[in-house]
Amino acid sequence: MDLHYNRQIERNGYVTAESLKNAIQGIGREEAMLLKEFLIWNAEIRQSIGITHTASTYRAYTVAFESLKRFVRGKYExxxxxxxxxxxxxxxxxxxxMKxxxxxxxxxxxxxxxFIKRLLQRAVHKGIISRHPFPDYVPDSSPVIRRWLSKEELDKIMGTSLQKKNMNFIRNLFVFASFTGLAYVDLYNLKQxxxxTDRDGNKWIHQKRTKTGTEAHIPLLDIPLRILEKYRGTGKDGKVFDLSEYSVARRTLNLVKRECKLDKxxxxxxxRHTWATLICLSxxxxxExxxxxxGHRNISTTQIYAEATNQKIDEDMGLLEERIENKYSFTKEEINNV
Known part of the structure; x- marks a missing residue:
């Protein structure tokens, strides 16, 4: 009884003898469910593409739903x-x-x-619940640590034989991104x-970034040029690559990771981070x-990669110090002269 009472207080803000009786006996309206309502919301967003929402917004909400679904279905019976x-x-x-x-x-x-807090606010407006269960909740907002592959890890990805066509394709696109710095959405939108080609015959990518709207100018090295040649003519509607939605590519990339026996x-x-740090800055x-x-709007954004590279230098120097400890030393006489 206490459970039903507390649930009605949470949902409606009040409880009556009749509503409590119906709840105990299983009579009354069906309980509103989180994932079901999220699906309804996403369907409404999809219908409003080009009116009040963009296709990229719909994709973002779809990704949010899939993430939440994996958690809920793995935890709740x-x-x-x-x-x-x-x-x-x-x-x-x-x-x-998630972490x-x-x-x-x-x-x-x-x-x-x-996204979840927006869904719950919507539920309040629809009368599904009377109040938001965690309106003030904010997850830890520690600065994002940008991670990239080491040369050994990138070599492992490039050198592993993959038999499945879809895995080989996504691996090659990952390598392409590692040598061009393109985000997935920009790979997806990349057009012929x-x-x-400049006056000296050098090939470039000139593309406006989807995220920032700024122009990126990327010279093409040998490896991405070979990948472009391999998939020449496979894209549709003027696109360079025939790519699926990110959620599909992400799952395939996870399979690639397993095949390559990477531990992260x-x-x-x-x-993109690998290109900025391992390929370029290093x-x-x-x-500049x-x-x-x-395609950064300001150089301070790019500076984060330099700081990350310096952090890696500090870590490597720490390891070096451990390796050479007690291997080199002054004589007692010379140490006094230093």
Whole structure:
């Protein structure tokens, strides 16, 4: 009885003898479920594409739904959870799951929580619940640590034989991103008209970034040129590559990771970081040039990669210090002269 009483207080803000009796006997309206309502909301967003929402917004909400669905169906027996069962422990568990089980960055976790809070606010407006169960909840907003592949890890990805066509394709596109710095959405939107040859015969990508709207100018090295040649003519509607939605590519990339026996999560965004750090900064490309190639609005954004590279130098120097400890030393006489 206490459970039904508390649920009605949570949902409606009040309880009556009749409503409590009906709840105990299983009479009355069906409980509103979180994933079911999320699907309804996504369907409405899809119908409004081009009117009040963009296709990219719909894709973002779809990704948020899929992430939440994996968590809920892995934790709750019916495969869904009622709105009136949501509390702080639910969102804390979900955030913990995203950080530990999926290895998502703090910024991504924050975005996923934001989608859920919007869904719950919508539920309040629709009268599904009387109040938001965690309106003030904010996940840990520690700065995102940008991660990239080492040369050994990139070599492993490039050198592993993959028998399945879809895995080989996604691996090659990941390598392409690692040598061009393109985000997945920009790979998806890359068109033949973005491929430019300058007066010296050098080939470039000139493309406006989807995220920022700024122009990126990227010179094409030998490896991405070979990948372009391999998939020449496979794209549709003027696109360079015939890519699926990111959720499909992400699942395939996870299979690639397993085949390559890598011990850390990889993503197309990691490929972009790999290009910025391992390929460019570590080989002497200046911050100013890198910023233009990445299509950053200001150089301070690019500076984060330089700081990350310096952090790696500090870590490597720490390891070096451990390795050479006690291997080199002054004589007692000379140490006094230093």
């Amino acid at each position: 019916p495969g869904d959870i009622a709105f009136n069962e949501l509390d702080y422990s639910f969102i804390e568990d979900y955030v913990f799951y 530990t089980n999926r290895g998502l960055a703090a910024k991504t976790v924050y975005t996923q929580v934001k 008209e973005n491929m430019v 999560p990889i993503s197309f965004h990691m490929a 080989n002497g490309i200046s911050i 040039i890198l910023s233009r190639m990445m």
